[in-house]
Amino acid sequence: MTLASPASPEVSITVTDLTMRFPVYGVDAKSLKKHLARVTVGGSLAKSIAGATEVTAISNLNLKLRPGDRLGLIGHNGSGKTTLLRALSGAYEPDQGQIEVRGRIAALLDLSLGIDPSATGIDNIRLRGRIAGLSAREIESRMDEIAEFTGLGPFLAMPMKTYSAGMQARLAFAVATSVEADVLLMDEWIAVGDAQFQKLAHRRLLDLVERAGILVLASHEVDLLRLYCNKVMRMDSGVASPVMDIRKLDELMAA
Structure with a gap:
């Protein structure tokens, strides 16, 4: 992943052929654990290899965003939305493909991150x-x-x-x-x-x-997406739809 300087002349996100995979160990092919593993990180499950089940959370995703773009991510739980956000933030490294983000990133992804219960x-x-x-x-x-x-x-x-x-x-x-x-x-x-x-x-x-x-927002709330976003993309088992105008939201949700 490439993070350009905050002083970059043009803010942008460019994602090229992004694939994210996660090994899940000790998961039987027909077990409830396997189902939960898929829901946790999204995507589809491959055959077990050397005791691990490989989860493809994002598959061959391409995306270009420029200043003024406000992209809403939709899809059921486990579709890959949060994995994509974490990859864009730099928390996850791509297994394949590239991510280039120009500009200073603020990732509002986890409210509990870094909280010290004993501190004031x-x-x-x-x-x-x-x-x-x-x-x-x-x-x-x-x-x-x-x-x-x-x-x-x-x-x-x-x-x-x-x-x-x-x-x-x-x-x-x-x-x-x-x-x-x-x-x-x-x-x-x-x-x-x-x-x-x-x-x-x-x-x-x-x-x-x-x-x-640039804004990238994952949500199930239709009103929220219409309020904040001007574009929308659907995630389904790690596969992304084309980016569409937010006016196509109902059509994309029904697909």
């Missing part, structure tokens, strides 16, 4: 900020704004293990959306917190999306 909310803001690619100086300069947006007040001085799941999600969301990104990758965890916080979250996300050059 403030310390977790710093930790999550570093994971998101912010420098220590950038984190401190944004600390007041992030802390205010969480709405957690004095709880920020308490250990995260005392937080409810909703409180943890609010903190993680506030940090994840404080970044400046050329390429924004988002999985389907946008609806966090109560109704009031969700309104604030959507406004914050819309602002973040408007500032980003």
